[in-house]
Amino acid sequence: MSKKIVFLGCGSMGEAILTGLLAAGTPPQSVTVTVRRPERAEELAQAHGVTALASNEEGNANVEAVAGADVVILAVKPVGIAELCREVADALAPGAVVISVAAAVSLEQLEGALRPGQPVVRSMPNTPLKVGRGVVALSAGKAADEHHLAAAHEIFDGSGVVLDVPEDQQDAVSAISGSGPAYAFYLAEAMAAAAQEFGLSAEIAQILARETVAGAGLMLAEPGADATALRRGVTSPHGTTEQAIATFDDQGLPGIVSAGAKAAAARAAQMTEELAGK
Structure with missing residues (x-):
């Protein structure tokens, strides 16, 4: 250029x-x-x-x-x-x-x-x-x-x-990709906290959570990668991962993520109005 x-x-x-x-x-x-x-x-x-x-x-x-x-x-x-x-x-x-x-x-x-x-x-x-x-x-x-x-x-x-x-989709973009890295970091924090509840040290818990989230992100970055297909590939029938995913569903995790994204989008729209009034 x-x-x-x-x-x-x-x-x-x-x-x-x-x-x-x-x-x-x-x-x-x-x-x-x-x-x-x-x-x-x-x-x-x-x-x-x-x-x-x-x-x-x-x-x-x-x-x-x-x-x-x-x-x-x-x-x-x-x-x-x-x-x-x-x-x-x-x-x-x-x-x-x-x-x-x-x-x-x-x-x-x-x-x-x-x-x-x-x-x-x-x-x-x-x-x-x-x-x-x-x-x-x-x-x-x-x-x-x-x-x-x-x-x-x-x-x-x-x-x-x-x-x-x-432009009318920018608030949605902000809620998903703009704020999205924080969601991934929040997940890593929650995973590390869960690891410590099992008795693992804080250092090991953080390494496990950090490297797992980072590694999964690299897999998602591969050409043609699909999150659903990758999840299913790790989720063996009647296995441990299946139990975890089922619990997430029972606890309403997809709805929680959706509600959080909607709150972020609403705040973005509110900020636009506030800035217009300055």
């Missing part, structure tokens, strides 16, 4: 995207990053070879960075997105595609804070991007055509699987 790419903000998620982008072959010299603290700017410049500016030192850093950019990635917290858009709106090239990674910030809110006709893409990445196993859902704004969407795909392709979804 020979485009000029700018990251406005670069926390853990932004750096995960940046790492994947560079690993996929993007030249570091084509990337500019802005952050607040000079220490963080120096850290990013040293680690990745990119140009990094600190807005606490250079008050006009964001505006200077986006000038002439082809792709601008908004990687600050949701509460600051609209203000950031207004700050850089007039400096953006008309054809520059603006990609937001902020949860719960709608395309309407993004477009309303930018100049009319600015191409915008909303994304929902998840934290496994940090290890190149993420999943990202993209939704294109009114002015974003197939070329702008393709540019957004290029940004994330080095970090995981990229999917296109209608």
Whole structure:
């Protein structure tokens, strides 16, 4: 990718995207990053070879960075997105595609804070991007055509699987893949706690749970893998696993997971409304 790419903000998620982008072959010299603290700017410049500016030192850093950019990635917290858009709106090239990674910030809110006709893409990445196993859902704004969407795909392709979804499905995506890694970690916590109830040490319990969940995830990542088929392959008739799965069903685990996901989606919708009112 020979485009000029700018990251406005670069926390853990932004750096995960940046790492994947560079690993996929993007030249570091084509990337500019802005952050607040000079220490963080120096850290990013040293680690990745990119140009990094600190807005606490250079008050006009964001505006200077986006000038002439082809792709601008908004990687600050949701509460600051609209203000950031207004700050850089007039400096953006008309054809520059603006990609937001902020949860719960709608395309309407993004477009309303930018100049009319600015191409915008909303994304929902998840934290496994940090290890190149993420999943990202993209939704294109009114002015974003197939070329702008393709540019957004290029940004994330080095970090995981990229999917296109209608924006009205973004809350569902957030509830499943956005929050989903925490569900897997929660399961590992519960498995470790159960192991300790059997008398295993905390260290061994954590290793058993961690490596089992991680290993199962790798099996799911194999081409053509199917969770139901993999589960059935481990569940021998009248065996121990069958007893565990039957107990999970009796205790209503599928319904609990569904209820949790619905609560997450509802909260995402609520956050969108709250941010719209700011």
